[in-house]
Amino acid sequence: MLCCVNPDCQKPLNPDKNNYCHSCRAELIPLLGGRYRPTQVLSDEGGFGRTYLAEDVHKLNECCVVKQFAPKLQGTGPLTKAIELFKQEASRLQELAEHPQIPTLLAYFEQNGYLFLVQQFIDGKNLLKEWERRGNYSETEIRELLLDLLPVLKFIHVRGVIHRDIKPQNIIRRQSDGRLVLIDFGASKQLTVTVQTKMGTVIGSHGYTALEQMQDGKAYPASDLFSLGATCFHLLTGVRPSQLWVQQGYSWVGSWRQYLISPGKDGVSVSIELGEVLDKLLQLDIQKRYESADEVIADLTPGLSPLPSLPVTVLTSTFASTPGNKRPFSLRLNNTLKSQLLLISSISVLGLAGVWYFQTRPHTMSEYSPSNSPPTSLPISLPSKSDFLPKAFKGHSSDVNSVAFSPDGTTLGSASDDKTIKLWNLARGEEIHTLEGHSNWIWTVAFSPDSKTLASGSADKTIKLWNVETGKLVRTLEGNTDGVTSVAFSPDGKTLASGTASKDIRIKLWNVKTGKLIRTLEGHTDGVPSVAFSPDGKTLASGSWDKTIKLWNLNTGKEIRTLKGNAESILSVAFAPDGVTLASGSKDKTIKLWNLNTGKEIRTLKGHKDKVNSVAFLPSGTQNGLTLVSGSSDKTIKLWNPLTGKEIRTLDTGSGYIYAIAISPDGETIAGGGSGENILKIWQPIH
Known part of the structure; x- marks a missing residue:
């Protein structure tokens, strides 16, 4: 289904085939911003705008x-002002998305007289739905809620931002880890007040909104704390503050304890300590209320120091239910965390988005061989998070879909939705060239073995070859009927393989010197997002959205065999240095290792919580030994021991998805491309 984006439309859902809305007759917009397909209305702002669930067609219809x-608005002046304010709010949301419990801002744009923000979809239930269910x-649980959310409020308040609408509906428990995520920062609501009505409109929800915010339209950190207290009251007692507000205004806050159920089988009571905290959160007089999140935390955890400026709290999730337990989901703090929870602070090792790379210290590991027995322990010692000093550089203006190291180890290439490719000098951390020429987003890049040529594949259906030294276009390869999703050079540099999207499911082999098509490989039934040459150059592996991997004999162009076993699309394939083992990453959240001599699956690696977009092996002969690296939409990069299938470590990259990874020739550097703030970040160990 496709949603009509006329905010006044009463029945916005339409069949895909419609060009005009069946209800209001407005022209339908199939893709907002050229890539986001609205499929469902999530909330309605009463004619001022709506919130939609959408699919990102650039990212395999990711939600x-x-x-x-x-x-x-009438006239160009007010609209210009609205757009200016809109961009300011978007910029603010982009900064706030540094926190892992605030959704990432993916894009913002103006289209057909409307303004749009695109944010990360949080998979989970809001606390109102959770309360209704359990x-x-x-x-x-109320204490745990406060300890999980107060650091988020401190984070935004330190940056001069007031949420203004905290309530159970705007807090989501993330399914992947049980953490609470604060949503709906009300950019559109704030704009509505500023531009539309100017006076008399208040942002917030009756019952949850502090008196000063409701009467004067002014909000402070203490205003958010009142709303948090009202939220706790609702979840603790089951009584909605909005209902009490309609019946008696704010008088309920002075006698909130009367709504507690008497202790018993299903009763609820609170300790004196928590009761005093709620009393102070719910003070009508802002002068008597808590002024900061730190003050609340201090009263919840007496004797502990206040929170650092960039807090990351740690919670242990417990999902199992017990017989007769009315609450099948809870968050529990172990004893150590109870005493240390609010003292933990760190900056994410791999930043927010765009391109990242870090260097590891030398390590040793036995070289992989299918005949080797798995070691009893992992002889590897990777640095801790504190071993890295992040360094940021300006980068792309949109998502980074592909990264590649030059074989000589001097250059990093990155390709983006912003239709550009950037070449970076790794030694200096500086941009060398920006390559422009594609007319649509760029899916993939690869360096030739001599490091002199870069190939790029784009949604504009072309492949371009670039001179790395000069940044000039060498030639354009044409003839595809859909976007080019993957490119790879043969080990001798003479042949380029390319895969395409769903409308052109053929793999093409090109003569690099002449730009002529050598051969077309046919057999997949859906798009091919990944192709890879074996180390000896005799075999090509292709991973497809049709859930299969195919192996091709490059001398004959014939299919050798098809590898099956994944429940969802194959997104990435990579040969191990031995040429006998293949790794594949899938939308089904798994990595599989395959024996190419037999076509049998060796093992499945599980640990990612979202689709695995990219896999790569450390090159042969590096000091780190053989290691498999994977990047996922769960915002992590994982390092694996292929012999045992065990995870070595997880790198938390912050708030951005990981779409692509690459490893330097010496095995010391990992680069990752993804979503979020689209900047280059570099990590080097402290010596």
């Missing part, structure tokens, strides 16, 4: 959230 702001929270 995202599109927030629409529809100012009813009943009232216990005191322990």
Whole structure:
């Protein structure tokens, strides 16, 4: 289904075939911003705009959230002002998305007189739905909620941002890790107040909104803390503050304890300590209320120091239910965390988005051989998070879909949705060239073995070859009927292989010197997002959205065999240095290792919580030994021991998805491309 984005439309859902809305007759917009397909209305702002669930067609229809702001303005002056304010709010949201418990801002744009924000979709239930399903929270759970959310509030308040609309509906428990995520920072609502009505409109929800915010339209950190207290009251008692507000205004806050159920089988009570915290959160007089998140935390955890400026709290998730337990989901703190929770602080090792790379210290590991027995322990010692000093550089203006190291180890190439390729000098951390020429987003890049040529594949259906030294275009390879999703050079540099999207499911082999098509390989039934040459150059592996991997004899152009076993699309394939083992990453969240002599699966690696977009092996002969690296939409990069299938370590990259990874020839550097703030970040160990 396709959603009409006319905010006044009463029945916005339409069949895919419609060009005009069946309800309001407005022209339908199949792709917002050229890539986001609105499929469902999530919330309605009463004619001022809507929030939609959408699919990102650039990212295998990955879910995202599109927030629409529809100012009813006359003349160009007010609209220009609205757009200016909109960009300011978007910039603020982009900064806030540094926190792992705030959704990533993916894009913002103006289209057809409407303004749109695109944000990361958080898979999970909001706390209102959770409460409706499982009943009232216990005191322990309320404390855990406060300890998980207060650091998020401190983070935004330090940056001069007030949420203004904290309530159970705007807090989501993330399914992957049980953490609470604060959503809906109300950019469209703030714009509505500023541009549309100017006076008399208040951002917030009756019952949850502090008195000063409701009466004067002014909000402070203490205003958010009142809303957090009202949220706790709702979840603790089961009584909605909005209902009490309609019946008696704010008088309920002075006698909130009367709504507690008497202790018993299903009853709820609170300790004196928590009761005093809620009393102070719910003070009508802002002068008597908590002024900061730190003050609340200090009262919840007496004797501990206040939170550092960039807090990351740690919670242990417990999902198992017990017989007769009314609450099948809870978060529990172990004893150590209870005493140390609020003292933990760190900056994410791999930043927010765009391109990252870090260097590891030398390590040793036995070289992989199918005949070797797995070692009893992993002879590897990777540095801890504190071993890295992040260094940021300006980069792309949109998602980075592909990264590649030059074989001589001097240059990093990155390709982006912003239709450019950037070449970076690794020694200096500086941009060398920006390659422009594609007319649509760029899916893939690869260096030739001599490091002199870069190949790029784009949604504009072309492949371009570039001179790395000069940054000039050498030639364009044409003839595809859909976007080019993958390119790879043969080990001798004479042949380029390319895969394409769904409408052109053929793999093509090109003569690099002449640009002529050598051969077409046919057999897949869906797009081919990944192709890779074996180390000896005799075999090509292709991973497809049709859930299969195919091996091709490059001398004859014939299919050798098909590898099957994944439940979802294959997104990436990579040969191990031995040429006998292949790794594949899939949308089904797994990595599989295959024996290419037999076509049998060796083992499945599980640990990622979202699709595995990219896999790569450390090159042969490096000091690190054989290691498999994977990048995922769960925002992590993982390092694996292929002999045992065990995870060596996980690198938390912050708030951005990982779409691509690459490893330097010496095995010391990993680069990752993804979504988020689209900047280059470099990590080097402290010596």
